[in-house]
Amino acid sequence: MLQFKQVSKYYQTGQIQQQALKHISEQIQTGEMIGLCGPSGSGKSTLLNICGLLDLSYQGELYFDGHKLDNDPQHCMILRRQQLGFVFQRFNLVPVMSAFENVEYPLMLNQVAIRERKQRVMQILDAVGMAEFAHSKPDRLSGGQQQRIAVARALVHKPRLVIADEPTASLDSHTAHQVVELMKDIGKSHQTTFVIATHDSRMSEHCSRLIQLQDGQILAKETATCVA
Amino acid sequence: MRRLKHALLNVQRNRRRSVMSVLIIAIAVLALVSAGGFGLFTYQSLAEAAARDTGHLTLSSQQYFTEQEDFPLQCGLADWQQQRQALMAINGIKAVQPRIEFSGLISNGDKSAIFIGQGVLASEFTQKGPFLDVKAGQLLSPEERQEQPQVLLGEELARNMKAKPGNWITLLSTTTEGALNAYDFMVQGIVSTGVPEMDKRLVYVSLDFSQALLATDKVSLMSVFAFANQDIEQLKQQVEQQQASLLVTPWWKQAFFYEAVKGLYNRIFGVMGIIMALVVFVSLFNTLSMSVTERTREIGTLSALGTANSEQLIGFVLEAVVLAVIGSLIGLLLSGSVSLFLLFADIQMPPPPGRSVGYPLHITFSLFLAAIVSFGVVCICALASAIAANKGLKKPITEALIYV
Numbered sequence: 001m002l003q004f005k006q007v008s009k010y011y012q013t014g015q016i017q018q019q020a021l022k023h024i025s026e027q028i029q030t031g032e033m034i035g036l037c038g039p040s041g042s043g044k045s046t047l048l049n050i051c052g053l054l055d056l057s058y059q060g061e062l063y064f065d066g067h068k069l070d071n072d073p074q075h076c077m078i079l080r081r082q083q084l085g086f087v088f089q090r091f092n093l094v095p096v097m098s099a100f101e102n103v104e105y106p107l108m109l110n111q112v113a114i115r116e117r118k119q120r121v122m123q124i125l126d127a128v129g130m131a132e133f134a135h136s137k138p139d140r141l142s143g144g145q146q147q148r149i150a151v152a153r154a155l156v157h158k159p160r161l162v163i164a165d166e167p168t169a170s171l172d173s174h175t176a177h178q179v180v181e182l183m184k185d186i187g188k189s190h191q192t193t194f195v196i197a198t199h200d201s202r203m204s205e206h207c208s209r210l211i212q213l214q215d216g217q218i219l220a221k222e223t224a225t226c227v228a
Numbered sequence: 229m230r231r232l233k234h235a236l237l238n239v240q241r242n243r244r245r246s247v248m249s250v251l252i253i254a255i256a257v258l259a260l261v262s263a264g265g266f267g268l269f270t271y272q273s274l275a276e277a278a279a280r281d282t283g284h285l286t287l288s289s290q291q292y293f294t295e296q297e298d299f300p301l302q303c304g305l306a307d308w309q310q311q312r313q314a315l316m317a318i319n320g321i322k323a324v325q326p327r328i329e330f331s332g333l334i335s336n337g338d339k340s341a342i343f344i345g346q347g348v349l350a351s352e353f354t355q356k357g358p359f360l361d362v363k364a365g366q367l368l369s370p371e372e373r374q375e376q377p378q379v380l381l382g383e384e385l386a387r388n389m390k391a392k393p394g395n396w397i398t399l400l401s402t403t404t405e406g407a408l409n410a411y412d413f414m415v416q417g418i419v420s421t422g423v424p425e426m427d428k429r430l431v432y433v434s435l436d437f438s439q440a441l442l443a444t445d446k447v448s449l450m451s452v453f454a455f456a457n458q459d460i461e462q463l464k465q466q467v468e469q470q471q472a473s474l475l476v477t478p479w480w481k482q483a484f485f486y487e488a489v490k491g492l493y494n495r496i497f498g499v500m501g502i503i504m505a506l507v508v509f510v511s512l513f514n515t516l517s518m519s520v521t522e523r524t525r526e527i528g529t530l531s532a533l534g535t536a537n538s539e540q541l542i543g544f545v546l547e548a549v550v551l552a553v554i555g556s557l558i559g560l561l562l563s564g565s566v567s568l569f570l571l572f573a574d575i576q577m578p579p580p581p582g583r584s585v586g587y588p589l590h591i592t593f594s595l596f597l598a599a600i601v602s603f604g605v606v607c608i609c610a611l612a613s614a615i616a617a618n619k620g621l622k623k624p625i626t627e628a629l630i631y632v
Contacts, residue, residue, distance in 0.1 A: 054532055054625045081534025088629070092529040096237035101230075109534050153533075 001193050002028040002051060002161065007060035009046050009216075020046040021058070022216040030160070033184065033194040035207030042213040044197040045165065051195045052163035053080050065160075081109050085154030085192075087183070089166035091146040093138040099125065099149045100134040106157040124152045128182055144175030151179060155186050162187065164196040168203050180206045235546040238519070245515055246551060252511045253555025253605055254562065256504040260601045261563040263500055265591035267493045271486070272592060278483035280356050283325065283451025284460050285467060286477045287311070292449060293477070300330055301404050304446030311471060312450060318466050320458040325352045326447040328438045332401030334381075334431065336389045343385065343399065345431040347438025347447075350374075355453060361585070365393030365417030368434055377437040379413035382430030383420040391415045399431065403443035411441050422585040505608050512548060512612035520544065520620035527620050528628025537621045541614060548613030549606055556602040567593040 009021040021043045028034055028051075036044045049055035050062065053069070053076040062069045064079065085106070086092075093102045100121055107117045125131045128148040138146055147167065154162050162183070168176035180203055187194055196203060204210055212219040239246045289303045297303055305311065305326075312324045328347030333340045350368045353360070360367070360380075368378050379399070381391055391397055393415050400410040413433060420427050439445060454463055460478055468476050480486065520527070530540055567590075575589040623631075 049626045052532065054629070077531075077534055077536060080532065084534075086529075086532050088529070090525075092525060092629075094526060094529070096234050096241070106533055 001030040001032075001065065002195075003063040003066075004050075005061040005063070007047075007050060007058050007062060009043075009050065009055070009058045020216050021050075023060070024216075024218060026211065026218065028193060028195065030193055031188075031191045033187070033206065033208045034196065035204045035210040036195065036197045036213060037199065037204060037210055038213035038219070041215075043216040044213055046216075047213065048163055048165055048195060048197045051161070052084060052086060081106070082157070083160045085157070085159035085162040087147070087150050087154045087162065087164035087167045089169045091138070091143070091150045091170075093146055093149055093153070095138055098135050098137055099130060099141065102138070102149055103152045103156050106153060110157050112157070120156055121152075124156045124186070125149075127186060128152045143170050144172070144178070147171060147175070147179050148182065151182055151186075155183075155190070155192065158190050159192065161193045161195065164194060164198075166198055166200070167196065168198070168200050173202065176200065176202050231543060231546055232550070235543060235550050238543075238547050239550050242519065242522075245518065249512060249515045249551050250555040250558065253508055253552055253609070254558035256508045257556050257559025257601055257605055258562045258566070260497075260501055260504055261560060261593070261598055262566055262591050263497055264597045264601070265563065265567060265593055266589075267497050268592040268594055268597065269590045270493060271490055273587065274483070274486040274489055275479075277359070278486050279479040280359050282479050282482050284454040284458070284479050285452040285464055286449055286479075286482065287315075287324075287452060287467070287471060287474045288449040288477070290473075290475045292475060299404055299406055300402055300442050301328070301444050301446045301448060304328075304444070304448050305450065305474070306446050308447045308450060311474070314470060315450070315452060315467065318463070318470065320454055320463050320466075321452055322455045323351075323355050323453045325349060325355060325451045325453065326435060327352075327449055327451060328435060328442065328446075329448045330401055330438060330442055332399055334385065334389060335398045335400065336391060336395070337398070339389070340400075341385065341388055342429060343431040344429040345399070345401070345433060345438060347433055347435045349435050360419040360421060363418045363420055365415065367419075368416055368432060371434050371436055374434060374437075377411055377413045378416035378434065380417045380419050380430075380432035381415060382427035383418055384424060384428040385430060386415070386418040388428070391418070393417055399433070399441060401441050403441075404446070405443060407443070409441055409443060411437065413437070420584065422579075422583045424584050427584075501604075505604065508605060509608050509612050512551070512609045513616050515551075516544065516548060516613045516616035517619070519547070520616050524620055524623060524628050524631035527623070528625050528631065531621075531625045532629065540621055541617050544613045544617035545610045548609040552606040552609035553602075556605050560598050560602065563591070563598070564593050567591040 004024050004026045007021055007024045008019060011018045011020055024047065036047060038044050046055070050058050056071040056073060056076060069076065097105065103125060104117055104121045107120060122131060122134070125134055128151055130145060130148050130152065133141060133145060138149070141149065168179055171179060183194065184206060196207065198204055289305060292303045295303060308326050312326060315321055315324045325348065330345045330347065332343060332345065334343040350370045353367045363383050368380060379397065381389065389397060395415045396412050397415060398410050398412050400408060403409045421430060435447070452467065454460060464476055464478055527540060570590050576586040577589045579586045
């Protein structure tokens with residue numbers, strides 16, 4: 001599904017160049033739920049941004065479905081639109097759109113017909129238990145409800161890969177558990193691959209595999225709970 | 229429709245800021261449409277006055293405006309009666325008024341002064357409408373009812389001659405043969421053109437008495453008055469075809485004051501328009517820059533989801549267009565109200581330089597001008613928003629997503 005070959009990333013701060021990722025090579029299989037963990041500054045977010053095709057200025061090679069990515073912004077934008085879903089720590093819902101419209105947005109970008117759009121949005125809102133809040137604006141919803149909507153938005157267009165950045169960090173334990181279960185359930189039925197950056201042990205317990213990063217390098221690959 | 233709905237909702241996010249932007253746009257539109265409307269009213273008034281003064285077309289001999297005459301009416305029109313009759317057959321011509329321009333000395337017996345005379349048909353006064361302010365007495369009687377030769381004097385000239393209606397004065401002029409000739413005229417009225425310099429010399433007499441004074445059958449020129457809404461350029465061509473030997477001069481070629489005022493106003497309103505456009509641009513740019521900065525994370529999110537920059541740009545431009553349209557509508561409404569108010573509120577402007585009477589302050593509400601100004605404001609706002617949004621859209625997605 002996703003393969004890194006000797007991926008490195010440098011940040012330039014004034015005269016100083018910092019290496020955030022050091023020759024990362026890794027392969028992620030379809031349907032996996034990968035947890036990226038490690039302390040702050042370990043390179044989790046950088047690797048997540050590269051996985052999500054949000055950062056194209058890296059060195060090395062990245063393969064998506066066996067095809068090497070050429071770092072063309074237009075091509076990556078279309079891949080993100082069609083094949084990727086995103087869940088952010090702070091939900092990042094569009095405030096002027098209702099819950100329904102937020103979830104519908106990726107389908108609109110993919111030019112899905114109106115009738116099908118409506119059907120699929122209501123279906124996934126129902127699956128995340130938010131059907132009755134379809135017409136509510138995000139500021140009327142609790143954090144947990146907003147994250148459910150964000151999960152629905154990330155999954156509604158049946159992406160092959162979902163990138164989640166600390167999806168449970170802003171949620172209480174009960175809601176966090178619900179959101180993770182939700183992602184797993186919906187993801188399982190569509191063979192969706194998840195790459196999740198997390199500090200949260202509750203989240204990492206659900207991952208099929210963990211990649212622990214430190215100082216821009218993979219420290220360990222395991223199924224055990226990450227050390228934050 | 230969805231984009232428009234979201235643009236409207238985004239505009240409502242920071243209401244106070246949007247209201248300020250709308251107000252600035254409305255004030256700019258009000259100022260531009262009102263100033264432009266005042267200019268249009270002035271142009272129309274001056275055009276009307278100029279056309280009323282000289283007629284829409286002036287017919288003269290080819291040399292009349294270019295050569296100095298050796299004797300009075302050397303360049304006059306001899307066959308003017310036939311020509312006048314032929315001209316009246318052309319569609320669109322309301323009237324043709326012959327005129328003699330002459331000069332000489334005016335005397336009350338005790339003192340003399342130079343006058344500049346106009347020999348006209350009495351019908352010209354009703355034809356032209358109220359172009360003279362009658363200060364005392366009456367306008368010239370129709371020729372057939374003038375038992376004695378009548379004269380109208382300019383206000384300043386009458387004061388100089390100590391003349392009042394009913395008094396007699398003598399006009400002395402040179403005939404077309406070069407001899408001196410004098411006629412006694414009864415003062416029928418005292419008038420003012422509103423230009424004191426003109427009123428110092430102005431004399432109106434009947435056409436036939438002026439011909440008698442100059443011992444001629446000729447007239448200096450003929451003024452052609454067209455019906456309202458008549459295309460003057462087209463009429464000019466028709467008249468030129470019919471009267472090939474005559475020089476046909478449209479009113480705007482003689483209206484030097486009109487052209488000068490128009491040139492001056494166009495420059496003033498042009499500069500004002502540029503300043504207003506800059507105010508709107510800076511204001512909108514500031515508002516939208518703040519809005520774009522506040523929504524940096526949202527821009528990052530939408531980009532991450534696969535929204536093209538151009539699509540997001542359209543959204544921001546649409547927001548600016550919404551602000552511009554609302555502001556323009558309010559500005560136009562205010563401008564229309566001001567125009568309507570001035571129509572009923574008889575506010576007088578002070579007399580322009582060289583004139584003794586003011587004029588009513590009116591503002592013409594022109595739909596064409598309103599459309600041009602509104603379109604301009606919409607374009608400026610769209611440009612401001614495009615520049616502001618472009619700055620935000622250029623930020624890398626990873627930076628935009630963590631923007632606080």
